[in-house]
Every structure is written in structure tokens, then in C-alpha cells.
Amino acid sequence: MKRLLLILITCQLSLTTALAQGKEGPFRAYLYNNEYEVFLNINLYDEDIEVPGQELYGPLPGYLGKKHNSFCWVITAAEVKGKTATLSLINDYGSEDLTATLTQQNDSTYILKQEKGSTLKVPKNSKWQKLPKTLELKRQKE
Numbered sequence: 001m002k003r004l005l006l007i008l009i010t011c012q013l014s015l016t017t018a019l020a021q022g023k024e025g026p027f028r029a030y031l032y033n034n035e036y037e038v039f040l041n042i043n044l045y046d047e048d049i050e051v052p053g054q055e056l057y058g059p060l061p062g063y064l065g066k067k068h069n070s071f072c073w074v075i076t077a078a079e080v081k082g083k084t085a086t087l088s089l090i091n092d093y094g095s096e097d098l099t100a101t102l103t104q105q106n107d108s109t110y111i112l113k114q115e116k117g118s119t120l121k122v123p124k125n126s127k128w129q130k131l132p133k134t135l136e137l138k139r140q141k142e
Contacts, residue, residue: 026104027078027085031137036129037067038122040102040112040137044078044085054092064089064112066122073120091118108139 027044042062043049049062053070061078065071077088083104090097098117104110112135114120120131 025080026083026110027080027102029110030140031110032140033135033137036122036131036135038064038131038135039067039140040064040110042075042078042102044075044080047078051092061087064120066124069123071123086115089120091121096121110137110139111135112137 025045027042028046029040029042031040031042033039040062041049044061047061048059050059051057051063051065051072051074054072057074061075063075064073072092073089074092075087075089079086085102087100087102088097089100096118098120099115100120101113101115102110103113114131114133120135121128122131123129
């Protein structure tokens with residue numbers, strides 16, 4: 001009887017740990033690219049990210065932002081399959097949209113690849129800077 005109870009407790013702890021790790025998975029992160037000074041703030045599981053200063057959008061899967069600027073690309077939908085997530089984004093004016101994939105390469109490196117739609121552009125020195133079709137991002141410690 002003690003053995004059965006020990007097995008049940010072990011299974012319960014394993015299940016609880018697995019569920020907790022799912023909530024802290026690879027697509028709950030703050031990712032950054034130093035060269036272009038852009039970041040992704042995402043939680044593709046709970047979709048509870050709010051864009052600072054733009055709370056009107058409500059909770060979202062995340063957004064792509066630019067350091068020292070309030071402009072952003074809002075993630076309106078996300079679908080996670082293994083180590084790749086498909087993202088639907090719109091700019092904060094609502095005038096452009098695109099589909100991109102975000103793939104985890106390892107624990108700290110992710111690749112954002114623009115698939116179709118508009119080109120990702122962010123403000124830089126009062127002009128628009130196009131981001132490359134494939135952009136490497138690094139996970140930042142929270």
C-alpha cells in the first residue's frame with residue numbers, strides 16, 4: 001500500500017512539474033536584438049501581455065517594440081507547435097500586417113522570420129528602418 005501511495009504521489013508531482021514548465025516555456029520571454037534595438041515581449045501561452053501606454057488593446061500574446069520609442073508591432077494571434085510559433089502582427093496604426101515565425105534555436109537564441117505581408121519597419125532617427133527578413137533575438141534574463 002505504501003508503495004502504491006508513493007507511486008501516486010510521484011506521478012502527481014511529475015504532472016504538476018510538467019504543467020508548471022509548460023507555463024514557463026520557451027515562448028514566455030523577453031527577447032532582444034542589440035543591432036536594431038528591438039525586442040519581443042511575449043507570453044504566447046497565457047496571452048496576458050499589455051503594451052505600455054497602449055492598454056486599450058487589452059491582453060495580447062505580445063508585441064515587438066523599439067528601445068526608446070513607443071511604436072510597436074502588436075501580436076494579434078499566435079500558434080505554438082513545438083519549438084516554432086506562427087505569429088500574426090499589425091503595426092500600432094493598424095495600417096500594415098504580416099505573418100512571421102519565431103523559432104527557438106537553443107535556450108537563449110530565437111529566429112524571427114517574416115513570412116508574408118508587410119515588411120517590419122521601426123522608427124530610427126525620424127525615418128523608417130526596415131528590419132531584415134530574418135532577425136536573431138537573444139533571451140534576456142527576467
